Each structure stands twice: as C-alpha cells, then as structure tokens.
Amino acid sequence: MSAMELLCIGLSHKSxxxxxxxxxxxxxxxxxxxxxxLRHTGxxxxxxxTCNRVEVYxxxxxxxxxxxxxxxxxxxxxxxxxxxxxxxxxxxxxxVHLFRVASSLDSMVLGEPQILxxxxxxxxxxxxxxxxxxxxxxxxxxxxxxxxxVRTETAIGRSATSMASAAVELAAKIFGSLEGRVVLLxxxxxxxxxxxxxxxxxxxxxxLVCNRTRERAERLAAEVGAEVRDFAQLHAHLAAADVVVCxxxxxxxxxxxxxxxxxxxxxxxxxxxxxxxxxxxxxxxDVNSLDGVYAYDVDxxxxxxxxxxxxxxxxxxxxxxxxxxxxxxxxxxxxxRDGVPVLAQLRARATEIASxxxxxxxxxxxxxxxxxxxxxxxxxxxxxxxxxxxxxxxxLRATGSASEPNRLADAAAELFGLDAADxxxxxxxxxxGVRSGxxx
Amino acid sequence: MTxxxxxxxxxxxxxxxxxxxxxxxxxxxxxxxxxxxxxxxxLLLHGVALAFLWTDQGSLPVGMAQGFSxxxxxxxxxxxxxxVAYRRPVLGAFVTPLAVAVLVPGVLLxxxxxxxxxxxxxxxxxxxxxVALLGLAAFAVAAMVAAMYLLMxxxxxxxxxxxxxxxxxxxxxxxxxxxxxxxxxxxALSLTLVSGAFFASRSPGGLWQWEWKTVATLVAWVVxxxxxxxxxxxxxxxxxxxxxxxxxxxxxxxxxxxxxxxxGGGAFR
Numbered sequence: 001m002s003a004m005e006l007l008c009i010g011l012s013h014k015s016x017x018x019x020x021x022x023x024x025x026x027x028x029x030x031x032x033x034x035x036x037x038l039r040h041t042g043x044x045x046x047x048x049x050t051c052n053r054v055e056v057y058x059x060x061x062x063x064x065x066x067x068x069x070x071x072x073x074x075x076x077x078x079x080x081x082x083x084x085x086x087x088x089x090x091x092x093x094x095x096v097h098l099f100r101v102a103s104s105l106d107s108m109v110l111g112e113p114q115i116l117x118x119x120x121x122x123x124x125x126x127x128x129x130x131x132x133x134x135x136x137x138x139x140x141x142x143x144x145x146x147x148x149x150v151r152t153e154t155a156i157g158r159s160a161t162s163m164a165s166a167a168v169e170l171a172a173k174i175f176g177s178l179e180g181r182v183v184l185l186x187x188x189x190x191x192x193x194x195x196x197x198x199x200x201x202x203x204x205x206x207x208l209v210c211n212r213t214r215e216r217a218e219r220l221a222a223e224v225g226a227e228v229r230d231f232a233q234l235h236a237h238l239a240a241a242d243v244v245v246c247x248x249x250x251x252x253x254x255x256x257x258x259x260x261x262x263x264x265x266x267x268x269x270x271x272x273x274x275x276x277x278x279x280x281x282x283x284x285x286d287v288n289s290l291d292g293v294y295a296y297d298v299d300x301x302x303x304x305x306x307x308x309x310x311x312x313x314x315x316x317x318x319x320x321x322x323x324x325x326x327x328x329x330x331x332x333x334x335x336x337r338d339g340v341p342v343l344a345q346l347r348a349r350a351t352e353i354a355s356x357x358x359x360x361x362x363x364x365x366x367x368x369x370x371x372x373x374x375x376x377x378x379x380x381x382x383x384x385x386x387x388x389x390x391x392x393x394x395x396l397r398a399t400g401s402a403s404e405p406n407r408l409a410d411a412a413a414e415l416f417g418l419d420a421a422d423x424x425x426x427x428x429x430x431x432x433g434v435r436s437g438x439x440x
Numbered sequence: 441m442t443x444x445x446x447x448x449x450x451x452x453x454x455x456x457x458x459x460x461x462x463x464x465x466x467x468x469x470x471x472x473x474x475x476x477x478x479x480x481x482x483l484l485l486h487g488v489a490l491a492f493l494w495t496d497q498g499s500l501p502v503g504m505a506q507g508f509s510x511x512x513x514x515x516x517x518x519x520x521x522x523x524v525a526y527r528r529p530v531l532g533a534f535v536t537p538l539a540v541a542v543l544v545p546g547v548l549l550x551x552x553x554x555x556x557x558x559x560x561x562x563x564x565x566x567x568x569x570x571v572a573l574l575g576l577a578a579f580a581v582a583a584m585v586a587a588m589y590l591l592m593x594x595x596x597x598x599x600x601x602x603x604x605x606x607x608x609x610x611x612x613x614x615x616x617x618x619x620x621x622x623x624x625x626x627x628a629l630s631l632t633l634v635s636g637a638f639f640a641s642r643s644p645g646g647l648w649q650w651e652w653k654t655v656a657t658l659v660a661w662v663v664x665x666x667x668x669x670x671x672x673x674x675x676x677x678x679x680x681x682x683x684x685x686x687x688x689x690x691x692x693x694x695x696x697x698x699x700x701x702x703x704g705g706g707a708f709r
Binding site for chain 2: 172173174175176267268269270271288291292294296300303304
C-alpha cells in the first residue's frame with residue numbers, strides 16, 4: 001500500500017527567461033490535452049500556466065514514472081532547452097512551493113492578487129478534466145487557506161503592486177504624471193482589465209480599448225469608462241496613444257519594428273510607452289530600438305518591481321512562517337486521514353472476527369444460556385476488541401507530524417493484512433481514501 | 441574683502457555640491473534644504489562681492505575671472521529659481537559641481553586680462569555683457585539638464601534601473617525644462633548678437649569682422665535656432681535635441697573662452 005507522492009516540476013520568471021516561458025504558455029486546448037494524457041496514466045495532475053510560470057503538479061504513487069511523463073511533455077513543447085530551466089520539488093517541498101505560489105510569495109510582484117485566481121482556475125480545469133481528484137484537490141484547498149491567511153494576517157497584499165501598477169510606476173518615469181495621457185489597451189482579458197483600472201486610477205486621461213472580439217472590448221469599456229476602437233486598425237491608434245498596454249493571447253507579436261515605425265511620424269516626437277503583459281509577447285523586442293519608443297515586456301517589469309521589493313521583504317518573512325505552519329497542519333491532517341481508513345478497516349475486521357466467534361460460541365452452547373448470559377458473551381467479545389485496539393487507535397490518530405505518508409498506518413495495514421484489495425466495506429475508506437480510490 | 445567674500449561663497453558652493461551628491465544617494469528632505477540654504481547663502485555673498493567689483497571698476501567687471509565668476513553666479517541663481525519653482529533639488533547634483541568647476545579657476549586666477557579696450561567702453565556695454573553672460577548661464581544649465589535627460593533616457597531605454605533611474609525626474613519634465621531653458625538662452629543670445637552688432641558697427645572695423653568670437657557665437661545661434669525650429673515644427677524631441685543643445689553649448693563656451701584668450705584676434709577693437 002504505497003502513498004501518493006506530490007511532485008512539482010516547472011519553471012518561472014526566476015528560472016527561465018520569457019523566450020522559454022512563452023514556448024510553454026499553453027492555451028486551454030493544449031492544457032486539456034496535456035491533462036488528459038497525464039490522467040490516463042492514473043496519476044492526478046494540475047497544470048498551472050500563467051505569464052510568469054508554468055508548473056505541473058502531480059500526485060502519483062510512482063513519482064519516477066510521473067516525473068518522466070511530465071518531463072516528456074515539457075520537452076516536446078519547449079524543447080530540450082526548456083528542460084535546463086526546470087526546477088523540481090517533491091513531497092513536503094512541493095507542498096511548500098505550492099503554498100508559496102498561491103500566497104503570491106513566489107510572484108514576480110510579491111503579494112500580487114492574481115496568482116490565487118490563476119491557481120484556482122488551474123484546479124477547476126484539472127477537476128473538470130478529471131485529472132485532479134482527491135489528493136490534489138485537498139492540497140490546493142489547503143493552499144488557498146494559506147493564501148487567505150497570508151492576505152489577512154500580513155500587509156503583503158496591501159502594499160502589493162501588481163504588474164499593472166508597476167507599469168504605472170514606469171509611466172511616471174517617462175511622463176511624470178499620467179494626467180491627460182491617452183492609454184490604448186490591446187486585449188480586454190483579465191490582465192487588460194486590471195491594467196485599465198490601475199491606469200484610470202493613476203489619472204489617465206482617456207482609455208481606448210481594442211480587442212479581437214469587439215463584444216469583450218465593449219463590456220470592459222462600459223465597466224471602466226473607456227472608448228472602444230477597431231482592432232483591425234490597431235496600428236492607426238498609435239498616433240493618439242501615449243501608453244499602450246498589451247495583454248492578448250496572440251501567439252505572434254502584434255507590434256514589430258517594421259509595423260510600428262511608419263505610425264511614429266504622426267506622433268510628432270511624443271514618447272510612446274509600450275507595456276507588454278502578455279506571454280507569448282505581443283510586442284517584438286526590436287520595437288524598443290525605435291527612437292522615442294520605450295517597450296517593456298514582463299521580464300523588464302520584474303526588474304522595476306525588484307526596486308521596491310525590499311519594503312515587502314519583511315512581510316514576506318511573516319508570510320513564510322504562515323506557510324510553514326499551514327504545511328505542518330496539512331501534513332498532520334493528511335497523516336490522520338491516511339490512518340483513518342486503516343483504523344476503520346482494522347476495527348471492522350476485528351469486530352467481524354469477534355462477532356463471528358460470538359456467533360459460533362453461542363451456536364455451540366445452544367440453549368444452555370439465558371438471554372442475559374448471551375448478551376454478556378457478546379459484550380465480552382466487544383470489550384476485548386476495544387481494549388486491544390485502544391492503543392493502536394490512539395497511535396494511529398496521533399501520528400502526523402511528518403509530512404510523509406503515515407508510516408504507522410502503512411505498517412498496521414501490512415501487519416494485519418489489510419488492503420483496499422480486501423475490499424472491506426468501510427464507509428470512510430470509500431469516501432476519503434485516496435488510495436483505495438486510486439487502486440481500483 | 442571681495443576676494444574673501446568670494447572664497448567663502450566658493451566654499452559654500454563646494455559644500456552644497458557635496459550635499460547634492462549625497463542627496464542623489466539618500467533622498468532626504470533635510471539634505472535638499474541644506475543644499476538650498478548653502479547655495480542661497482553663497483549667492484548672497486557672491487552677489488555682494490560682484491557688486492563691489494562693479495563699483496570698484498567703475499562700469500563693469502571685466503576680465504576672465506569676473507566673467508567666469510559671473511557665469512557661475514548666474515547658473516546657480518537659475519538653478520535656485522528652478523528648484524524653488526519645481527522642487528527638483530536633484531538638479532543641484534549636476535549644476536553645483538559645474539558651477540564650482542567654473543568658479544574655482546576664476547578665484548585662483550584673479551583679475552586676468554580684459555577683453556574690452558577702454559575706448560570700447562560705452563554706457564550700453566554692461567547690458568551687452570550681462571545679457572551675454574546670462575545667456576551662457578542659461579545654456580550651461582540647459583546643457584546639464586540635457587545631460588540628465590540623456591542619462592535618464594539611457595536607463596529607461598536600456599532597462600537599467602540604477603540609482604539615477606530612481607532619483608532623476610521624469611523624461612517629460614527634463615525635456616520640457618530643457619526646452620524652456622534653451623528658449624530663454626536663445627532670446628538672450630539673440631539680444632547679445634544684436635547689441636554686439638550695434639557696437640561693432642560703431643567700431644573702426646565696421647559691422648562684420650572675422651573673429652572667433654563672432655563666428656562661434658553665430659554658429660551657436662544657428663544651432664539653437666534650428667533646434668527650436670525642429671522642436672516646434674519637426675516634432676524633434678528628447679535625445680536628438682539634447683545632443684544638439686550640448687553641442688551648441690560647447691560652441692558657445694569656445695566663443696566665451698576665445699573672447700578672453702583671443703585665438704587670432706578675438707576681441708572687438
């Protein structure tokens with residue numbers, strides 16, 4: 001009876017440049033396929049894909065097999081080069097990593113709120129695809145609980161500037177103030193919306209929204225008080241804009257040096273600040289070489305953010321303590337949970353034996369005994385079972401300081417010859433037991 | 441008397457320069473005020489010293505030392521006015537060291553030769569000289585602001601977020617300030633040329649003489665004029681204009697120096 005081991009393989013803004021990350025940035029269809037492939041091998045999987053990270057979490061009985069499969073998938077999408085940027089965490093380390101990621105302690109912008117929603121979305125997709133069932137769902141909900149604690153108990157979220165507010169900060173270095181500036185939003189997704197709100201808050205004069213599907217642009221425009229512009233005429237809007245914020249899912253750059261250059265004449269030398277929050281990038285790197293154009297991609301923005309990261313370091317330390325506490329708590333709960341099915345099985349088996357023996361004894365003694373005596377015999381058998389199992393029960397419930405699967409429970413199962421294969425009908429084992437579920 | 445006043449002022453400026461450089465590293469409001477007070481106090485003493493010189497010499501302070509001294513005085517006065525108006529003390533980290541660099545040789549040289557002959561002295565001449573020096577000071581500050589722009593632009597463009605990136609004002613502010621300074625400098629320079637032509641026409645050599653000073657000043661005037669035109673009508677901004685301003689200032693500096701140390705007969709006769 002081996003336990004599910006948690007494994008995390010991935011890369012992030014800390015380990016890989018945007019060139020590598022954008023190759024692994026899957027759309028929903030690709031994600032679904034990847035999840036389906038992993039699911040078929042019997043493991044649980046969750047695929048987290050944001051503009052800053054691509055991480056695969058799997059819970060599997062054979063971690064080595066799972067690892068090989070995930071690596072094969074990543075290599076086929078990102079090439080051999082991507083493999084050199086990967087990091088791996090196992091067991092408790094993987095759990096700590098997930099908790100830190102969900103709590104935004106591993107984010108490019110420390111404490112930014114979006115990542116929690118992104119992990120939730122990833123879990124939702126994995127559940128919908130049947131790839132996340134027991135273990136991953138529980139680990140994730142513990143991660144969400146941790147994130148909530150971090151948010152409410154530390155100031156990390158309050159001082160958090162998201163990518164969008166980092167962009168606002170950068171704009172201030174170019175324009176001084178955003179007052180009266182025209183902002184062109186390309187892409188009306190969640191990122192775009194966040195950016196729009198930040199820019200409007202910073203006093204941007206006019207907001208223009210361009211989106212491939214016009215309806216979405218109109219919806220966002222109505223929400224933040226922007227004007228919708230035609231996506232087909234994207235470059236023509238450059239003449240009016242001071243700040244361009246891109247966050248589309250376009251696989252190819254929308255703006256290149258060649259496509260932007262002709263539209264700069266109409267700007268009469270006004271500086272143009274272009275922010276690319278998308279991965280894969282919407283703005284080709286060579287756009288930055290144009291005179292008066294300042295193009296920033298997500299990695300550049302990270303550098304800006306690193307500037308004022310020091311202030312949040314202290315809060316991050318406090319948050320780190322919370323993460324550690326939550327990991328210990330989850331490990332205990334998990335060990336207990338691992339112990340419970342074994343316990344129930346053990347108890348069921350003992351009760352079964354006892355009642356069988358009582359029945360046999362009573363059948364032998366026949367009618368010699370009074371009703372009261374019959375009851376006494378049954379009570380004695382029960383008492384023996386209870387007294388014998390008392391100590392093991394306490395022990396099995398108490399273990400769980402270690403993050404590893406409950407070894408005592410494994411030992412007990414081994415010792416008493418209990419296994420899911422025995423198919424003892426214990427209700428708890430069917431509802432909470434990951435292992436019995438996974439084995440069938 | 442005047443020399444000791446000037447020496448004290450010079451020390452105040454030197455200290456202010458250090459304070460402003462420290463401000464670049466640690467942006468503390470107290471340092472900004474210390475710098476303002478030191479530059480203000482220095483200007484007061486410096487102004488008294490210059491006034492003594494003017495009265496001492498009857499009409500105007502001439503000679504290289506006074507010329508340098510006056511340019512330093514005017515540059516710092518412009519800086520202080522800008523700092524009071526815009527609250528950008530970081531400008532001081534660039535202007536005060538320059539002013540000290542200009543002033544110190546003047547203090548050490550003392551006196552020096554006079555570029556103007558006695559017979560050239562006329563009642564309107566002080567106006568010509570003052571306006572010329574004011575223009576030069578305005579361009580000196582403009583060149584410093586242009587240098588700040590170039591440094592900041594390099595950081596923003598190259599995404600190197602160093603100390604200067606954190607401390608320097610926005611590109612827009614620097615560009616706009618630079619534009620204003622060049623405009624005022626250009627007006628002063630034009631006035632200098634007109635008044636200079638007026639004196640030249642009354643001098644024995646006639647209106648036009650092939651002199652370093654005149655030629656260099658005219659070239660600088662054309663450079664700045666073109667810059668302003670390009671800015672107004674051609675949409676030129678930022679880096680290109682900043683480089684032009686620095687070039688123009690270099691030419692003007694050459695003209696200024698040549699009027700004291702004549703290269704092939706620099707002065708009006």
